[in-house]
Amino acid sequence: MIRLERRPAPSRLWAALTPALAVFATMIAGGLMFALLGKPPVEAIRTIFWDPLFGEFAFYYRGQLLVKAAPLVLIAIGLSIGFRAGIWNIGAEGQYIIGAILGGGVGLAFYPMTGWYIFPLVVLFGAIGGWAWAMIPALLRVKFNTNEILVSLLLVYVAEQILASMSLGLLRNPDGNGFPGSRNLSAYEATANPELIAGTGAHWGVVAATIAVIFAYILMTRHVLGFQIKVSGEAPRAARFSGVNPDRLVIFCLGISGALAGLAGLFELTGPAGQISIDFNQGYGFTAIIVAFLGRLHPVGILLAGLLIALTYIGGEAAQTNLGLPSASIDAFQGMLLFFLLAMDTLSNFRIRFGRAKVA
Amino acid sequence: MNKRTLLKGAAAAFVLSAGAVFADGHEPTKVGFVYVGPVGDGGWTYEHDQGRLAVEAEFGDKVETVFQESVPEGADAERVMTQMALGGADIIFTTSFGYMDPTINVAKKFPEVKFEHATGYKRAENVSTYSARFYEGRAVQGHIAGKMTKSNKIGYIASFPIPEVIRGINAAYIHAKRVNPDVEFNIVWAYTWFDPAKEADAATALIEQGADVILQHTDSTAPLAAAEKVEGVIGFGQASDMAEFKPSPRVSSIIDNWAPYYIDRVRAVMDGTWESTDTWDGIAPGMVEIGEITDAVPADVKAEAEALRDAMAAGEYHPFTGPLKKQDGSDWLADGEVADDGTLAGMNFYVEGLTGDIPN
Numbered sequence: 001m002i003r004l005e006r007r008p009a010p011s012r013l014w015a016a017l018t019p020a021l022a023v024f025a026t027m028i029a030g031g032l033m034f035a036l037l038g039k040p041p042v043e044a045i046r047t048i049f050w051d052p053l054f055g056e057f058a059f060y061y062r063g064q065l066l067v068k069a070a071p072l073v074l075i076a077i078g079l080s081i082g083f084r085a086g087i088w089n090i091g092a093e094g095q096y097i098i099g100a101i102l103g104g105g106v107g108l109a110f111y112p113m114t115g116w117y118i119f120p121l122v123v124l125f126g127a128i129g130g131w132a133w134a135m136i137p138a139l140l141r142v143k144f145n146t147n148e149i150l151v152s153l154l155l156v157y158v159a160e161q162i163l164a165s166m167s168l169g170l171l172r173n174p175d176g177n178g179f180p181g182s183r184n185l186s187a188y189e190a191t192a193n194p195e196l197i198a199g200t201g202a203h204w205g206v207v208a209a210t211i212a213v214i215f216a217y218i219l220m221t222r223h224v225l226g227f228q229i230k231v232s233g234e235a236p237r238a239a240r241f242s243g244v245n246p247d248r249l250v251i252f253c254l255g256i257s258g259a260l261a262g263l264a265g266l267f268e269l270t271g272p273a274g275q276i277s278i279d280f281n282q283g284y285g286f287t288a289i290i291v292a293f294l295g296r297l298h299p300v301g302i303l304l305a306g307l308l309i310a311l312t313y314i315g316g317e318a319a320q321t322n323l324g325l326p327s328a329s330i331d332a333f334q335g336m337l338l339f340f341l342l343a344m345d346t347l348s349n350f351r352i353r354f355g356r357a358k359v360a
Numbered sequence: 361m362n363k364r365t366l367l368k369g370a371a372a373a374f375v376l377s378a379g380a381v382f383a384d385g386h387e388p389t390k391v392g393f394v395y396v397g398p399v400g401d402g403g404w405t406y407e408h409d410q411g412r413l414a415v416e417a418e419f420g421d422k423v424e425t426v427f428q429e430s431v432p433e434g435a436d437a438e439r440v441m442t443q444m445a446l447g448g449a450d451i452i453f454t455t456s457f458g459y460m461d462p463t464i465n466v467a468k469k470f471p472e473v474k475f476e477h478a479t480g481y482k483r484a485e486n487v488s489t490y491s492a493r494f495y496e497g498r499a500v501q502g503h504i505a506g507k508m509t510k511s512n513k514i515g516y517i518a519s520f521p522i523p524e525v526i527r528g529i530n531a532a533y534i535h536a537k538r539v540n541p542d543v544e545f546n547i548v549w550a551y552t553w554f555d556p557a558k559e560a561d562a563a564t565a566l567i568e569q570g571a572d573v574i575l576q577h578t579d580s581t582a583p584l585a586a587a588e589k590v591e592g593v594i595g596f597g598q599a600s601d602m603a604e605f606k607p608s609p610r611v612s613s614i615i616d617n618w619a620p621y622y623i624d625r626v627r628a629v630m631d632g633t634w635e636s637t638d639t640w641d642g643i644a645p646g647m648v649e650i651g652e653i654t655d656a657v658p659a660d661v662k663a664e665a666e667a668l669r670d671a672m673a674a675g676e677y678h679p680f681t682g683p684l685k686k687q688d689g690s691d692w693l694a695d696g697e698v699a700d701d702g703t704l705a706g707m708n709f710y711v712e713g714l715t716g717d718i719p720n
Contacts (some may be wrong), residue, residue, distance in 0.1 A: 057446045064439055083651060164551055168521055168719060179481070179522055179706075184461060272435035274461055278551060279433045314439070321427045321443055327398065327430040 001088035008259040013146040014348035015296065021347075022340035023308070025354035029331045039323050046206020048315030048333070059316075066274055066309050070205040071096070071264035073306035075288035077212045078257030080297040081219070085229040086089070086236065088297035091137065091152030092261040093285025099262020100269040101166050102129030104276050106169060107191035108183060118190040123204070123266060130262015131255050133159065139313055142247045148254065160281070167278045182276040185269055191272035205267030212260060216299040222347075229253070261285060294341060312337065389451070389630050391415060392444035393439060396456035397554040400663050403430065403535055403579030403599040404553065408478075411618035411718045416681035418623045422630070435443060441466040445473045445676065451629045452624065454478065456553070457522060463487060464526030469594025475636050476625060479524060481705065483636055490621060493642030494524065495612030495704070496672045497529035498575075499679035500650050500665050501596050505573040505610060506543050507661045508594060515566025516547045517559060517576040517583055521718050523707040530711045531679045532575055535668075537713055548572055549719055574609075575581070584609050601651040612665070613651030639641035640701065643673045667707035680704065 026047070031041035052061035075092045082089050089095075105127030110118050136264040137151035166172075171182040185191045193203045232239040232249055240246065264284065271279060292310055296299030316330035373460045389622040393412050397405035413426050413490055419629045426449065427599050431440050445466060451474040454463045460480035467475045475487040476545070503515050514536060520679050529547060535636035546569060548562045555643050559578045565585035566574060574595040576583045581602050582685060587609035597613025621639065628634040649670050653662045671677035683692030687710040710718060 001669070060442065060446060067439075133392075165719070179457070180520060268435065272438070274435075277434070277458065279458055282432050282434060282436065317428065317436075319439055320441060320442070321392070321426045321447065324426070327428070360691075 001354035003353045003355075004346065005353050006052065006347060007351055010348045011298050018343060018344035018347055019294070019304075019308075022337060022344045024204040024339040025344070026333065026337045029336050033329060033332065033336075034325065037329060039325055044325060046322055047066055047319040048312060051284060051318060052315045059199065063195070064202040064314055066206045066306060067203070068077070068310035068313055069306040070072075070203070070209045071268050071284045072288050072291045072309060073209040073303055074212055074267075075257075075261045075285055076203065076291040076302045076306060077216045077299060078260030078301065079288055080292045080295070080299070080302055081216060081229060082253035083292060083297050084220070084233045084258050085249055085253050086233045087250055088149045089134060089137070089148050089152050089254055089257045090161075090289065091134070091154075091156045091285070092257060092288055093281055093283065094156035095133045095154070095258040095261035096265035096268075096285045097156075097159040097163050097281050098129075098133040098265075099126040099259075100265035100280060101171070101276060102132075103262070103266035104128065104182065104185055104191075104269050105171060106167075107185055107188070107270070110190060111183060111188060114190050116118075119270075122191050122270065123263065123303040126262050126266025126269075128262070130265065131259040133262070134254040135251075135316060138251050140251055141254075148250070151252075156285070161282060164278050167276055167280075171276050173275075180278055184274045185276075186271055186274040191270050193267055203267060203271040205264065205271060208263055208267060209303075213299045213303050220299065222353070225252070245267020261288075265309060290338060294338070308337075311333070365585060377609075388422050388424040389419070389626060390445075390447070390449045391423055391425045391626055392432050392441075392449035392452040393425065394426060394440055394444070394452065394454045395429040395432065396431060396458070397579055398429045400411060400425070400436055401554050401579050402581045404627070405455070405579065407600050407616045408453070408618055411622040412453075412618035415622050415626050419626065419630075423626060431459075438462040438466055441475075442469070445470040449473060451626060451634070453478065453625075457524070462659050474625075474629055483638060485636055486636075488637045490637075490638070490641075491524070492616055492647040493640060494614060494616070494648060495527045495531035495679055496642045497648050498528040499535045499648055499672070500669050501512060501575060501614065502532035502535030502537075503539055503668055504596075504653070504657060504665050505532065505575060506538070506540035506663060507664075508611070508657065509536075509540065509543060509573045510592070511570045511572045511573045512540065512542045513544050513546060513569070514573045514575060515563065515569070515571030517545055517562045517566070517574065517578055519553050519577050520551060521549065523705060526710070526718060527704060527707045528577055529714070530707070533714055534679065534684070534711060537632040539664075545714055546559075549713075550578055552578065553581045559583050560586045560698065563587060563595075581605065597651055603651070606652075607654035608656040610654070611656045612653040613652070615649040615651050617646055617649050619643060621711040640705075643669060686710070687712055687714055 014257055014286045023340040027045050031045050033034035034044040079089055079092055103122045106125040107122040136155060137148040138149055139145040141148045173181060173183045196202050228244045232244055291302060291305045314335050319325045379640050395408060399405055399409040403425045412427060415423055415636055428440050431437050441452055441462060453476045453477045457479045460477060460482050463475050463477045464482050464484060465677040467484055471486055477487060477489050479491045480489050484662055516529060533545050546566055548560050550562050559580050560582040563574050563583035566695045567590050572593050573620055574583050574587050575597045579599055584595045584602055586606040587595045593609055594611045595609045597610050601615050602610050602611045653665055680698040680699035682692040683695045
């Protein structure tokens with residue numbers, strides 16, 4: 001008989017091993033699914049995990065990996081800080097949109113001027129936009145004790161409506177023949193967020209994500225605020241006694257995650273996406289929640305998780321075009337990865353015992 | 361060496377290698393398709409995919425087609441197109457309005473690859489645009505709807521407030537009003553091309569408000585499924601025949617038939633005669649078809665609708681023929697005057713009689 005016995009503390013060895021095991025299990029189960037669909041399983045798995053990194057066109061895909069991972073990592077880092085403190089910002093998608101709109105709006109106000117100061121200003125307002133949108137649930141929670149999960153989530157839908165309105169009205173390209181969507185900000189030199197080193201895909205968002213990882217690491221391990229965040233998450237009462245001001249923590253955590261989400265939106269807007277359009281947001285804000293947990297809420301883990309998720313997106317796309325896999329099967333494949341990861345968590349929290357339980 | 365030249369180099373290498381193999385007569389022409397919805401949507405994307413299959417049927421092993429479904433309109437689209445171009449595609453059809461800027465961007469990097477963008481207005485040396493005069497079909501729908509409604513309320517599920525959709529609303533309204541002066545249009549903006557749940561909600565809401573005819577400019581069959589549940593409510597197939605809802609609620613349909621165009625363009629690539637063009641075809645060349653009008657429609661109405669269709673096919677009648685006024689009461693077309701393509705292509709106003717505002 002197999003029993004699960006709770007470990008006194010989660011096993012660090014297993015915590016490090018389980019992601020690799022989960023990827024392996026996904027390959028097996030996913031391969032099985034692809035085989036059932038009548039596609040060559042080994043080739044499909046290779047197309048998803050190997051080709052983007054080492055295949056014939058890796059020179060292109062590696063850069064795209066960074067492009068796709070940067071917003072995920074940037075947002076997830078901000079979210080993870082709040083999640084550690086038990087402050088749940090589920091509305092990063094909305095902050096991402098508002099950051100892009102405010103920053104992009106500032107950039108468009110300068111059109112067609114040139115000047116070195118425009119881009120930094122645009123970036124600053126991107127962060128402010130995201131921050132301000134996150135302040136709504138933060139202040140409501142501090143003042144009226146509302147639930148920040150619900151408020152931040154519902155504000156995503158408000159942000160989407162504002163986005164639609166902006167693309168059709170205020171920010172619509174006056175030279176666009178009445179079609180929705182703003183001017184292309186990546187084609188406007190003063191606001192463009194181009195590749196910094198040609199061929200790498202690395203734009204300012206990638207730089208920002210890297211810096212965010214480092215800062216989050218220092219914050220969580222070396223700074224008293226990081227300690228307060230962790231204590232608040234694990235033992236709220238103890239935190240109160242040790243002098244943590246819960247209200248300020250809420251403001252800080254939602255503010256920082258909002259600002260980072262706004263930055264992610266802004267860099268995406270001025271770089272890969274180009275214009276404010278009705279479909280500007282692609283769910284990075286929600287996927288980043290998965291990335292944050294996949295990375296165990298640890299900055300380095302999030303970096304790796306962001307790259308892994310980006311790989312499944314890009315490899316999944318390649319598998320669709322090259323092998324004719326249906327897009328739903330790629331979604332299912334990504335779902336399996338998360339499923340196995342969460343299931344494998346059992347191994348780090350529990351010990352597997354064979355035989356009968358000892359009677360105490 | 362920057363990425364652009366790198367890609368150009370890769371593309372050139374590909375063209376060279378493709379050419380080399382082609383001399384042996386083994387290398388097929390590779391045709392790529394980028395779809396906004398799933399191929400099983402039963403509407404817009406389904407018909408584009410039928411076009412792809414028709415290309416395969418026409419040319420057999422002289423072509424190889426690849427496609428990717430459910431590609432978001434934004435940064436991801438650019439990567440998907442690049443992927444196809446790197447993979448050796450000779451011509452790529454990008455089948456949604458939102459792919460416009462990505463298509464232009466990728467086309468710049470692959471001057472040897474031909475691109476065909478549906479429903480957009482930006483062209484380049486290697487980018488053609490094509491669209492269909494769906495509004496001709498809308499005129500027939502409007503006629504049937506105006507005759508069939510008993511509540512005089514017609515519900516319209518619109519997607520995005522872009523000229524194509526506004527044109528459809530106007531065409532349907534003009535022809536409904538002509539046969540039924542009491543008719544009212546109730547327009548719901550769904551802000552999506554394909555979202556069965558949202559479309560079903562919109563249809564249900566419209567029916568609850570008294571509409572007994574539902575017109576849709578979204579791609580799923582969900583509105584018809586919602587109409588089926590209520591006695592006496594009818595609708596139309598959109599983009600595809602949606603024949604499974606015959607004879608009622610689906611009483612007719614607008615079918616987009618892309619097959620002849622796709623076959624033509626692929627042949628032009630094979631023959632080396634491909635040139636950048638702008639195509640806007642209607643009922644006459646067969647790009648727009650009116651699906652069978654079922655027996656749920658009285659014989660005299662059916663005969664009138666078919667006569668209207670035939671008049672447009674013969675070029676004797678244009679759906680936008682004056683006298684017509686704009687919604688604000690200002691004159692648009694004088695008696696007998698026909699709208700020019702430029703105005704139609706950028707249409708951003710309602711005709712007189714429609715209520716509500718175009719959202720912005």
